[in-house]
Amino acid sequence: MAKKRFRRIIDLAMVVLLISSLAAGHALAGSFDDGGLLRLINRWETLPKDYVPEEMILPEVDTNKAGQKESIYMVPCAAAALEEMFSAAEEDGYILLAVSGYRSYSTQSLLFKNKVDSVGSRETAQKTVAPPGASEHQSGLAMDVVSTNFRYLNRDFLNTPEGKWVARNCCYFGFIVRYRDGWTKVTGCNPEPWHIRYIGVEHSVAVTRLDIPYETYAAKARTLPEYVLSWGTSELFYGLVGDMLRGDETNAEELRRAEEMDEDIRWETLDRITALYDSWE
Ligand SMILES: [Zn+2]
CATH class of the missing domain: 3.30.1380.10 (Muramoyl-pentapeptide Carboxypeptidase; domain 2)
Structure with missing residues (x-):
């Protein structure tokens, strides 16, 4: 196709x-x-x-x-x-x-x-x-x-x-x-x-x-805030969960911290980290 x-x-x-x-x-x-x-x-x-x-x-x-x-x-x-x-x-x-x-x-x-x-x-x-x-x-x-x-x-x-x-x-x-x-x-x-x-x-x-079982994906993804899980892109999840599986929680941590902040900062953080994984590919 x-x-x-x-x-x-x-x-x-x-x-x-x-x-x-x-x-x-x-x-x-x-x-x-x-x-x-x-x-x-x-x-x-x-x-x-x-x-x-x-x-x-x-x-x-x-x-x-x-x-x-x-x-x-x-x-x-x-x-x-x-x-x-x-x-x-x-x-x-x-x-x-x-x-x-x-x-x-x-x-x-x-x-x-x-x-x-x-x-x-x-x-x-x-x-x-x-x-x-x-x-x-x-x-x-x-x-x-x-x-x-x-x-x-x-x-x-x-x-x-x-x-x-x-x-x-x-x-x-x-x-x-x-x-x-x-x-x-x-x-x-x-x-x-x-x-x-x-x-x-x-x-x-x-x-x-x-290329992993859903159990493996869920174990990492469920630790992310709901705003990320609801509005993230496939590129973000692919990169972010991949990082988490390799033990790198840096970006996940930043997204978790942003959950506690103003809405503006939250969306700005999501955009910025999404762009990181977009350009990273
Ligand atoms: Zn069935």
Whole structure:
């Protein structure tokens, strides 16, 4: 795909995301807290039993099976991003299909119980099926995706042209492939090239460029002030989190200090440090 066209898609996606995130209340955009787009969800940081997203809609995309039409609810900004992503894939000749979006705590309990029964242990089961509360599907921010040419939730999806397209491009729409080869120890899950999670385009591009599990990214990013997380660019997050992972907290410290100061100084600091990483590339 030509770079220029990519840029256009990104710009378009950004406008849609900005409008939808404003509509959904931008305050949560850069938050790791309850209901925040950045919230880390895994077997160590679970969602409460009664957690249900405030608002969800059905994205207008095709599903793998007719019976799955009602199983693909997502929070509105993630649904809009998914629609954009499916359209872009189609322009490139790939027909993606949605399989499973929002799943309630009780549905996840049932799935997990069935898995434990079939494999015989909780430890083995939780590598392939998240225990209740540990599934990103309960947040309405995740979707399982297959294609007309490969309709299975199987790790061979990664080797199909559609799977490769998703792995390469989903970040430009705000999604990350959450469970990859070699990351099981950190994520707690076996590779799932079909499972994508929405975190917003500035963060998804940074995470993908850094090529690290979301747990590793979140460990550093969550120490940044919310004004940075909500309004920073992908270049900033890529550079800043990269520095933090190397043990250099200089710029992160400055941004934290600016949080306590006047708004003018806060934005000036964010601009200046962003420019630092822009020119640094
Ligand atoms: Zn999934």
